[in-house]
Amino acid sequence: MIVGDNLFTHTWSLAVEIQFYLIVPFIYLSERILGTPKSAIFIPGLAVCSFVFYICVDEDTSFNFVFSRLWQFLAGYLTYLKEYHRIIEQQDLNVQYKETVLTSKNQGDSRGNVLSLILFMALLIIGLVPQNYQSKICFFRPCVTLMCSLWIAGEGGKERWVISLWPLVYLGDVSYILYLVHYPVYVFLNLHALTSEYWRTFGLLFAVVSSALLHHYFEKEYLKWNSRSVFTFITFLYISIILIVVHDQELQEMIYGRRIDYEKMLEAPDNYTLKEIVAANDLFNVDDRERLKHSACSYTDGEGPFGECEVRMNSSEEVTAMVIGNSYAPNMFRIVLDSCHKNFNKIIMKSYPVLACEPLWKTKKYRFDCSNAIDELSHSLRQRNPDYLFILSRHISLIPHGFISRSVENKKSLIVANILEKYVPFVKKKIFILDAFPRPKAKIGELVNAYLLENHTKSIPIHVQQTYEMKDARWQSAHRVLEQAMKQCQKCTLISINSFLSNKKNQFQFVNETNGLLYFVNNKHLSPYGLKTVQPLFKDICNHIVS
Known part of the structure; x- marks a missing residue:
């Protein structure tokens, strides 16, 4: 816990x-x-x-x-x-x-x-x-x-x-209610930065004692209630939950002393307390799936976020752009829209409906059917024929786990170049391809918040952040493969978010080292703060590609 x-x-x-x-x-x-x-x-x-x-x-x-x-x-x-x-x-x-x-x-x-x-x-x-x-x-x-x-x-x-x-x-008798009780106890301690061994021990003892009391004075009595009493009690609980949901902002103000506007927090995170930063990091992870959807999208494949959507802009320019990729396409589509809405009259997002399928490799790393992903993306490009194409992907399959020789990297770059040849004829002007970058561990959110609370600080030094990286995932190899493939594609340009997520010493960060806000969430997507941090890259691209 x-x-x-x-x-x-x-x-x-x-x-x-x-x-x-x-x-x-x-x-x-x-x-x-x-x-x-x-x-x-x-x-x-x-x-x-x-x-x-x-x-x-x-x-x-x-x-x-x-x-x-x-x-x-x-x-x-x-x-x-x-x-x-x-x-x-x-x-x-x-x-x-x-x-x-x-x-x-x-x-x-x-x-x-x-x-x-x-x-x-x-x-x-x-x-x-x-x-x-x-x-x-x-x-x-x-x-x-x-x-x-x-x-x-x-x-x-x-x-x-x-x-x-x-x-x-006796442990068996109280085990279920202990399972229910220990979670809110530990969350309360964590949210209030009470994370020392003393407080953890106190939390454990409190959970055990309160579970025993609830078992004797509530659970045993509850089992004797008739159906009407049970129904009344459950109705009361549902009403309480509805009131909590409706008045969540007021409760937030009671807990933190003020209402937290997370959009404003992204503008000036240094003005917020440790508890508020931790709460924001938790929210980034909880809301990740919903944030992949965009309210302006009308998805062709169900309710999204995967599949295809088209957003028409108010620009007078008769220029179209398309975004393709794995889950990073819907993840970063939002900042492409925000950055380029004045430059394009239409922006299309296309990701293969099956999770994790990559646009520059026949994905076999996961147990998903990605066999038709590249052909389907190519078919969509043929139909849409955009002026500009953004390929936004994590390139997971290009990142080896362990050492591989340069000759193997050269062979992989040829495969990537051949796949790009399927896309190039259907793009009128330019293709922008997201470069590889370090991969965080799956529980990055929990690891960061645990460190913040244990050390009562909002800053996380680089040497600590380095422990959050998947060390066996050699992203530099994927970078070399992509860089080599670019030499065979005249329309292609490699774009990188690495410098935007690095500190003044050019050291890559998974979390802002001074304010403690996550750049990445547990699903390895960019968090709202990470997206805001890299958005200038896309603003710069869109301001220069349309004359």
Whole structure:
């Protein structure tokens, strides 16, 4: 929770749990309809399919998609079935054979207790593994899930002793409400810069004690309420949420002492407090997906932000521009519009409807179908025939993870040049291609805010920011590939945002080193502050290309 106060992560995990509850009746009915032999194949088979999907898709999908998490739930369900059938078997035991069977069972119980104790101790040891090592071990989550299931399955029954220890039983009773309580406690401490070890320990103890009190004096009583009382209480909660949403500005003023205008903050961030800067960084991450959409766009593919949109400007110039790319096209389209609205009478944005597909490489890095991306972009250019083209992409596939030789780079530049040849005939005047730049780590927002709060400062020195870079992503190689490809394209010009995001010593920054505002969000897109910082590049381009 030190760096995990992401609202989406917490609320979505609850949403996944609710969706599990919706799935349970169907799994239960399937198990009853199929019977024991068939369900013994169906349910493990479903768990295996879910697990295969989990390991095959990208990290975000594996974490957020319900089916990719179903194998964990089914592991618990299979444990329940094992215990259920054990109880049924005990009830069906014939009285005259009970003593004999129980004698043989005691020997099995002894072995089961030893195995359960070993698994329990192993889980305790695994819990001591540092978090940064846990994330690097790909089989860590499956291993823990399997061990927990085996432990609980082996501990079934009153005669088992480890799982019946009163501290574990009590922890299980309060665990769910503790899960709900600990999040707002830690977020409150973080937002108020109370991040020392003393405050974190206090937060942990407060969460545990308050969870125990809520369990005894609310949760137990709540379970006794009738339907009318439950409905009234839930209605009250919904009304409270609506009031909070409607009066969010007033609440913000109560918390921070004034209302925060984030547009004004971008103009003069040095005038804002540490808490306000941290809150702004959080907002940059929460709103990233919505900011990819533009209100002036009428998307041809659903509601956007991907696909194609056309915006007509008030300019008297009969000049058109087009923006293509991966998710950086909708990310940077806003500043192209703001910078060039006087220079073009029409600006079109086109990104392939499938996420992460790049315009200068046949993307295979992710598990998306990008096979038709380049042909579709070329077809759109043929139809639109713009005067100017902006290719705005992160060039992820051009960035190697590890060393590659110059000969390999030369081969890659030839491939890029060949792809550009598909675009060049359909652009009348000029093509501007965004150059490669350093890549931040996925949790850049949490890392930055954690540093700001822990050190009670808005400034982040460069040597700290360097730890936020994906060190194995050699962006300089992608720069050389693009630079070499430009030599074979007379219409093409490489444009770079690097100098705009660098300090006076020409050191690249992921966050402004003096005021603490993010240039990049967790999705590696430019934040509103990052976009505002690089906007002069596009203003300069548009002021010079149209005479």
